[in-house]
Amino acid sequence: MTIKQNIYLKPLELADAEAMLVLRLSNQAFLQPVEPVRPNNFLTLEGQQEHIALGLQKQAEAAAYPFGIMLGQQLIGRMELSNVIRGPLQNANVGYFLDRAHQGNGYVSEAVRLVTAYAFEQLNLHRLQAGVMPRNTPSIRVLERAGFRQEGLALRYLQINGVWEDHFLFALTAEEYKS
Numbered sequence: 001m002t003i004k005q006n007i008y009l010k011p012l013e014l015a016d017a018e019a020m021l022v023l024r025l026s027n028q029a030f031l032q033p034v035e036p037v038r039p040n041n042f043l044t045l046e047g048q049q050e051h052i053a054l055g056l057q058k059q060a061e062a063a064a065y066p067f068g069i070m071l072g073q074q075l076i077g078r079m080e081l082s083n084v085i086r087g088p089l090q091n092a093n094v095g096y097f098l099d100r101a102h103q104g105n106g107y108v109s110e111a112v113r114l115v116t117a118y119a120f121e122q123l124n125l126h127r128l129q130a131g132v133m134p135r136n137t138p139s140i141r142v143l144e145r146a147g148f149r150q151e152g153l154a155l156r157y158l159q160i161n162g163v164w165e166d167h168f169l170f171a172l173t174a175e176e177y178k179s
Helices: 014-026 028-034 045-060 107-122 137-145 174-178
Strands: 007-011 065-071 074-085 091-098 127-132 149-160 163-173
Touching: 007 107, 014 028, 014 045, 014 065, 014 074, 045 065, 065 091, 065 107, 074 107, 091 107, 107 127, 107 137, 107 174, 127 137, 127 149, 137 149, 137 163, 163 174
Parallel strands: 091 127
Antiparallel strands: 007 065, 065 074, 074 091, 127 163, 149 163
16 A cells, blocks of 8 residues: 555565564553453464454455554554445444554554545445544544544443443545545
8 A cells, every 4th residue: 555654554464473463562551451352362473373364364255454554664553444344335444553652653543544545445435434432532533633523422332351341433434535
């Protein structure tokens, strides 16, 4: 995908498992409070290989598109279009995380813009949506800067770190993207 601010999205492959493991381990304390409980082997090389392999399987089924967020040759995060639904809905969920050391530089905002362009221009999706916990104001700002609008509050929407958490729901349609 197009490079902007030295950021680009690279389709994840099994060879990225070691770099993803290093990224996950160095961000575990930062990410754990905002992510679902993971399998016991998630923070192992085998666990990352399995996680990437599952993403690749879903990509082969056109149900998900996992990317690495790259700064030059360095993997600094993950971006994914997941739960892709075709037919009359033409929808996908947007999810991401960025290395804590690289936050505040606009990198994830640029990555969201890149994946949004890919979703609407290459995959011809009609709608993207994202859920974010109300206390995650940096992520809310990222979505708003990318043109997503808040649609509402879903109570006890996702189980995060073992607790059912409310989430603001954000969305962007192809028509909004083009305008």
